[in-house]
Amino acid sequence: MELPFAESWKIKMIEPIRKSTRSEREKWIKEANYNVFQLKAEQVYIDLLTDSGTGAMSDRQWAGIMLGDESYAGATSFLKMKDMITKITGFDYVLPTHQGRAAENVLFSCLIKAGDFIPGNSHFDTTKGHIESRKAFAIDCTIDEAKDTQLEVPFKGNVDPKKLEICLAEHHDKIPFVIVTITNNTAGGQPVSMENLREVRKIANKYKKPVLFDSARFAENAYFIKIREKGYQNKSIKEICKEMFTYADGMTMSAKKDALVNMGGFIATRSQEWYDCAKVFGIVYEGYITYGGMSGRDMNALAIGLDENTEFDMLETRIKQVEYLAQRLDEFGIPYQRPAGGHAIFVDAPKVLTYVPKEEFPAQTLTVELYLEAGIRGVEIGYLLADRDPVTRENRFGGLDLLRLAIPRRVYTNNHMDVIAVALKNVFDRRETITRGVKIAWEAEIMRHFTVKLQRL
Ligand SMILES: Cc1ncc(COP(=O)(O)O)c(C=O)c1O
Structure with a gap:
């Protein structure tokens, strides 16, 4: 008889919970x-x-907490976190923030001005909030299938390339970047296919626009690509993540999800221009560029969590x-x-x-x-x-x-x-x-x- 499926971990610590009437x-x-x-x-x-921020950390992460380097600048914990992020995403520039919306606030302070249009797939509420509070407009280009809850579509979080193209053609002078949320939380935690990411990149290139990934659940997205998309069955999650991020110029990350920590976030990018600007706002809003709202121990846990959760x-x-x-x-x-x-x-x-x-x-x-x-x-x-x-x-x-x-x-x-x-x-x-x-x-x-x-x- 085939053995049933079971968790790939065992429980070492518990927290009582209470029923009520x-x-x-x-x-x-x-x-x-x-x-x-x-x-x-x-x-x-x-x-x-x-x-978000409600997961249980592993024994390795808790060990990392004890080894946190709390130096104000250049902490080894930051460097470990940065190296892990670069290894997984290919992005060389990393700026910590205290959570995902802080990463949005810092980066959008550089990129968005009043009257801009930001096309994407069902912008998350904080993302929409940071767009609209700057008097800009979030344009939803999610595929129509996502609205029919009973339709079984493997990549229901996808961007509709036609909608994106129409938006870019109409407003290209007012579009600072295209945003893709992986997985698409608002549409139901639905994944975006690699093919779709590739296509978005192609369309964005045509209009010379950068692409930003809202990456809170990028590892879960990679899992779905491995399971559901042709050609990825034999690739590791880390290989899939690496390819996904080749289609973006940068990412904002709420580390409270797929990095398995209770608090944390970051911006990562290959654009020196984005990084140089974000550093300034990062210092104003979050803290110095090697901690940005996080303690050293949390950055250690984040690095380990990212490693674990891309397995x-x-x-x-x-x-x-x-x-x-x-x-x-x-x-x-x-x-x-x-x-x-x-x-x-x-x-x-x-x-x-x-x-x-x-x-x-x-x-x-x-x-x-x-x-x-x-x-x-x-x-x-x-x-x-x-x-x-x-x-x-x-x-x-x-x-x-x-x-x-x-x-x-x-x-x-x-x-x-x-x-x-x-x-x-x-x-x-x-x-x-x-x-x-x-x-x-x-x-x-x-x-x-x-x-x-x-x-x-
Ligand atoms: C897709 C997505 N983007 C951004 C955020 C914002 O992250 P945070 O809650 O860490 O500020 C969230 C959080 O729920 C999210 O799900």
Whole structure:
């Protein structure tokens, strides 16, 4: 008999978690204004708010923490991190930042001015925030298939080359760069194929535009290329990563995802011009160029995490767990963005809560219901997160409205996945009784979903 699949690691340290009662949760979520970001973590049983900075570090990473060099300038920890980044990406210039959005802030301060257009594939909310706060426009060129959650497409995160070309032809004098997010978080943790990256590069070259990768989950993207794209089965993850980055001029990185650390980020590039400019803003916003918001010990852990997570076994363990949860949801007929993404399952909320109108935010309503059901905290990636149109100030209802269940790396077991699946099934079974959603009582001008106050209708 063939042996079943199992994790490529064993557990050395644990952290207790606590269940609660429904009446406790009713009180807590009301106090949190029906916004799960405002819950206390101790009020949560299984926390799927994000896979960002919530992973478990390895024994090697913890050993690296002890060996951190905390020198202000030229720390060996920085040099180890820089060498690892250069080895994996081929980019020679590396600037640390405290997290991904800080890398965006520093680099975009150099590259974006008011009135610019930035084409890409479903810009992540902080990326969009850093574009729009500079009075520039994020142009979404994701393939249309990504909007149909039930369509099984292997690289649903891809850029539509036609949309990109139209945007470049129309606005080329106002486009500082093209951005590709790997994997495409907003479209459901969906990968971008190597063929697509190559094509984007070709189109960008035609218009003499640089290409930037938002690389938070580049290793997961490489895993999908190995598994799904012809010609890559026999290549190692590190070889695939190296090729991916040949199609970019630089990257911003939230190291809290695929570098397996709890905090950290960086910019890496082959462009001396970008680096020279980013250094200046990096010093202003983040700190000196060899630490930029990170401590030496964290840079050590980041270097080791990057090395570990660009190995096949680590990625296979992770992505198979997400697939396991997807299989359980399939058993119950719960609709989610298909196929399962790399870091999360994205439940198609309007297909579940068919009676809740879009103006009452179905995905946010489902997020609240799942919390009430079992103390599981997912997050809305939908109409609230989409913010208002910067010009018309209307809500943007054009995209998907999803409940994201992000799976932290190396944290939960498949027993937890079973609890999540059954809790969601219980909500799914009583979906026809849920007819009203939530309304906004207070919201921030941009990135409102973090702090929005809601009322239950
Ligand atoms: C695709 C993508 N880009 C950028 C970011 C921003 O990174 P950070 O949270 O480290 O600021 C995230 C974080 O969730 C992300 O998923």
